[in-house]
Amino acid sequence: MAGIKDIAKEAGVSISTVSYALNGSPKVTEKTRQRIIKIAEELNYVPNAAARTLKTRKTHIIGAFLGDYSGSFYGELLKGINQELADTGYELIVCNGPESHRLMTERMVDGALILGHRFTQEQILEFADRGHPLTMLDREIEHPNISCVLLDNQIGMNQEMDAILETNPNQIHLVNGPVGNHDAVERRKVVVDRASAAGVAVREWNGEFTKRSGIRAASELLEVIQEGDAIICLNDDMALGVYDVLQNFSLRIGEDISLVGFDKLEITNYTQPRIASVSYSKPDWGKKAARALLHLIEAKENSKQTIPSKFIKDASIRKKNNKK
Amino acid sequence: MAGIKDIAKEAGVSISTVSYALNGSPKVTEKTRQRIIKIAEELNYVPNAAARTLKTRKTHIIGAFLGDYSGSFYGELLKGINQELADTGYELIVCNGPESHRLMTERMVDGALILGHRFTQEQILEFADRGHPLTMLDREIEHPNISCVLLDNQIGMNQEMDAILETNPNQIHLVNGPVGNHDAVERRKVVVDRASAAGVAVREWNGEFTKRSGIRAASELLEVIQEGDAIICLNDDMALGVYDVLQNFSLRIGEDISLVGFDKLEITNYTQPRIASVSYSKPDWGKKAARALLHLIEAKENSKQTIPSKFIKDASIRKKNNKK
DNA sequence: ATTTTTTATAGAAACGTTTCGATAAACCAT
């Protein structure tokens, strides 16, 4: 493993000169720089990241701490992040191991994007207090080292409620997300407020944003659901679970009852009928989040933004109910 | 940022004693260890990874270098890898940026799992030559620093061909994968050999393992396909593209023609009819690959293994064709 | 021709650990 020292010896110069040359400093003359670069290549030199980081305190790596990698969801988000990071000199790594906070605390990343990772509020604040720049995608936190780029659930969810209420549902079955989850809270609020304003009863069921929890909710909900009801799942994974269970049931989605989700996963276009859902641009989200983080790292200025959402109507919503 | 030095001063001992204490060396007495640990906690001490790595030449990080993160495919694989890595002291990071080879060459990872990343053969060999332990999931390479855990495409693909040939197809349309891709080559060989043995003509179409390329292939293929033909896509993403195109076409999948894929993605259970495909355990694949890599890192012994595959029959295969 | 300024390079310290070899204190057998 050739180091800067070997290059220096080979070139007959000091190690500092080699360092300057390789880093493009104007302190070294162009002729010697070229000579040094050539020798470095011949020796197959690659800098030692650990040594450099030790001195400069920069890794030029940013970490995306995600809850899991499931679904096409994260793929699109990461695509946006990577796009934004291209040619910035920063490299992205995705972390979701149970011990991944080590990557943060031991300063292996210059900053982090956090979405759905099971960090507690205290951990996050501790990271920020220790001086790590963070961009949150899944909750709002006030801190000079934290920026937030959150989804604006209101717009899309209100449109979804417009569509649901227009069918005059008897009752709404609401399948909730994890307690305390920012998006779940926002989405639920719209459902509850709008339903109460329209005088429609809401019956709530526990959910965790997973397909499995959707299946569980559906099997309980089946006992009491009636023709003319609507099922609102706060995300598509759960809606998919409900869809699966409803396949072997007398009431038909889109005819007898309505089913809607949130996220507009690709798979909702393959169900029969397609599941109406709320869409938003995942790549844009990733891009904005990455940009916010870079700004935080380099200009030390935090910010707060939102990503718009939009309801996509589809056949899983039944025709107007002429009740009574 | 408190360091080992601050702890030493606070405890009135030398820095070497602190280091020994924190690393659980038996050289330091239990009483002082406890005292030092307590002080470390009070000072909120976190080790500096860069400094440690510089000295020990170990990062205790392993990298998964993937082509992209799309689909549920990678999610399940990574779950298996993370499971295997739990409690080993190694942490996983996922890398797919365009410049991610820096993470490897600059020794930010102790080893790497490679699947579908756009590294060239030369790059991989260079990594291995430089002493980086690698486990390949997508091609076979002989090298003391490389282990391979490859998918055994033969089993499942042969079963799939059994099912297809049983229907007596007029002609087979084969939608290929990327040229040179290990899995594509293996799968194609089975199709071509079995078809030729059965005296069935095979017509081949270009594909890239993406849905988009499946759509492209389908739109060309539509011009010539006839009732009684079978379409074999070498993966499910492409089969899904073909499925989409065929939705607005006169010949019906599972009735007039057959369509099969490979990978058994969840979404194939939502198409109408479900797409028959070849399944294999992605978590197992991840686990075995991770274990092989750890073994390579710690025992410096490489290995070669395969993961079995299995055909899952479904309604996208038409009934027997009583031709002639 | 001498002094001053600029330029190119060298030397050395520092980053925060780990770990080897040295030393002093404590223990043990005689």
Place this chain on the structure above:
DNA sequence: ATGGTTTATCGAAACGTTTCTATAAAAAAT
């Protein structure tokens, strides 16, 4: 009590860079 072992701790070097300060040589000014 004495010498030999073991044990607990310390000091210093090393890992491979970056970067500050010093210095010698070259260029510019007088």
